[in-house]
Every structure is written in structure tokens, then in C-alpha cells.
Amino acid sequence: MDNNEEVLMLVFKNLHIGFSKIKHKKESLLFSSDELLFNPGEFVAVIGPNGSGKTTLFNTILGEQEPLSGAISIDRQNWKDLSRMDKAKHLSFVPSKFGGVEHLTVYNLVAMGRAPYTNMLNKLTEKDQAVVKKVLNQLGLSDFTNKNTVTLSDGERQIAMIGKALAQEAKIMILDEPTAFLDYNNRRKVLQLLKDIAVKNNQLIFISSHDLELCFEYCSRVIAIDAESQMLLDFKTPFNKEEIVKKVFK
Numbered sequence: 001m002d003n004n005e006e007v008l009m010l011v012f013k014n015l016h017i018g019f020s021k022i023k024h025k026k027e028s029l030l031f032s033s034d035e036l037l038f039n040p041g042e043f044v045a046v047i048g049p050n051g052s053g054k055t056t057l058f059n060t061i062l063g064e065q066e067p068l069s070g071a072i073s074i075d076r077q078n079w080k081d082l083s084r085m086d087k088a089k090h091l092s093f094v095p096s097k098f099g100g101v102e103h104l105t106v107y108n109l110v111a112m113g114r115a116p117y118t119n120m121l122n123k124l125t126e127k128d129q130a131v132v133k134k135v136l137n138q139l140g141l142s143d144f145t146n147k148n149t150v151t152l153s154d155g156e157r158q159i160a161m162i163g164k165a166l167a168q169e170a171k172i173m174i175l176d177e178p179t180a181f182l183d184y185n186n187r188r189k190v191l192q193l194l195k196d197i198a199v200k201n202n203q204l205i206f207i208s209s210h211d212l213e214l215c216f217e218y219c220s221r222v223i224a225i226d227a228e229s230q231m232l233l234d235f236k237t238p239f240n241k242e243e244i245v246k247k248v249f250k
């Protein structure tokens with residue numbers, strides 16, 4: 001590839017998102033989108049009213065469900081053609097709520113992010129251990145290494161989950177409502193952390209959120225689901241907040 005050519009990370013090609021015919025029900029389209037390109041280093045918020053399709057969009061990107069039509073490609077490869085392991089090397093996912101698991105330490109949680117690179121026995125190589133250590137340092141989690149994940153606060157646990165995703169070294173990170181269960185300070189802390197990661201690691205990060213003001217403040221791009229026109233709308237900074245809210249939350 002020509003070195004000057006921009007690498008296109010993720011492309012939505014005329015996507016139609018929704019649910020296909022189930023039993024006697026008709027196919028239900030939630031929204032469609034024109035061609036959209038996402039590049040490394042972007043911090044993208046997916047916003048929209050309850051039930052507009054944010055989780056469905058993430059499930060489609062994650063390959064958990066098929067688009068009604070259109071396609072998603074990553075680095076010019078059709079997402080559908082990649083193996084599960086290859087997908088895990090490209091894309092990490094952080095669910096909204098993780099309550100912790102008894103006896104699972106922060107170190108072991110972060111180390112689980114190395115799963116796509118380890119063998120069947122999940123034995124960490126020196127390189128894997130170095131990545132886990134680096135992530136723990138980067139996120140200020142070194143003092144929590146041996147702490148049980150059930151005993152962490154919601155904020156600490158969310159950061160540990162981001163650590164697991166970082167250890168996965170995927171170019172794209174998707175977080176479903178990462179601030180939903182956090183207090184005001186931790187919301188800001190997590191969003192600042194994600195913003196820094198996007199820039200420093202040159203990663204493409206997607207979050208879904210109902211914290212519109214914070215999305216406008218921290219994100220570099222907002223993808224909004226307009227349920228009325230059934231279209232995905234694309235906004236870049238500087239955001240015209242009033243216009244976006246008016247269009248999407250009628």
C-alpha cells in the first residue's frame with residue numbers, strides 16, 4: 001500500500017440496521033446510513049433515544065447479528081469473512097455493567113484481554129505479561145493488581161474492564177454506556193481516559209451514552225440515530241448541540 005494513503009479503519013457501506021423477519025412479523029428497519037468512514041484516533045459517541053438502536057448497532061459491528069443489508073468492512077476486509085480470533089484482534093468490547101467475579105483479581109481480568117494471543121492453555125508469554133503490566137501502569141491500577149474484582153467500586157471496575165480491552169490491543173474499542181453507573185467525577189475520569197487512549201494509542205473508540213453534554217465535551221464525533229427519519233446522522237466538532245438535540249430528541 002502507498003505509505004501516504006490513509007488507512008480506512010472501519011467503513012459502514014449503506015448499512016440498514018434492524019431485525020429480519022421473525023415468524024409472522026415483518027422485517028423491522030431501525031435506521032439506515034450512507035457510507036460512513038471511521039479513522040484511527042477518533043472518539044465517537046453513539047447517541048439516540050431509548051430503543052432507537054444503539055445496542056443493535058454495536059451488536060451488528062460486533063458480528064452478533066447481520067445487517068438487514070449493506071456491509072461493515074475493517075481495513076478493507078469484509079467483517080463477515082474474519083474468524084472469531086481475528087475479530088478479537090481487531091475489536092474489543094466493554095459491556096455496560098460488569099459486577100466482578102469472585103476470586104478474579106484485577107491482574108487476571110486484565111490478562112484475560114490477552115486471550116486472542118495465547119494458546120489453548122491460556123498461558124501468558126513474557127510479552128503478554130509485559131502488556132498486562134504496561135496497561136495496569138497506564139491506567140493507574142498497579143496498586144489494585146491483587147484485588148478481587150467483586151470488591152472494587154463501580155468506577156474502579158469500569159477502569160479495570162477498560163484495562164482488559166486495552167490488553168487485547170485491538171484497534172477498535174466499543175463500550176456500551178461506559179458511564180451509566182458512575183458518579184459525576186468518575187464519568188469525567190473515564191471519558192478523559194478514553195479520549196487520551198484514542199489519541200495516544202491511535203485507537204478508534206465508540207461509546208453509547210445518554211450523557212449528551214459529556215459526549216459533546218469529550219468526543220470528537222457524534223453519530224446520532226434519528227428515529228423519525230430512520231437515518232444515522234454524522235456530526236463532527238465543533239458540535240451544534242442545540243441542533244443535534246432538536247433533530248434527534250423531538
Ligand SMILES: Nc1ncnc2c1ncn2[C@@H]1O[C@H](COP(=O)(O)OP(=O)(O)OP(=O)(O)O)[C@@H](O)[C@H]1O
Nearest residue numbers: 019022028030048049050051052053054055056057
Ligand atoms: N431480538 C430482537 N428482535 C426484535 N426487536 C428487538 C430485538 N432486540 C431489541 N429489539 C428492539 O429493537 C429496538 C432497538 O433496541 P436497542 O436495544 O438497540 O436500543 P437502544 O438504543 O440501545 O436502547 P436503550 O437506550 O434503551 O438502551 C427496540 O425497539 C427493541 O425493542
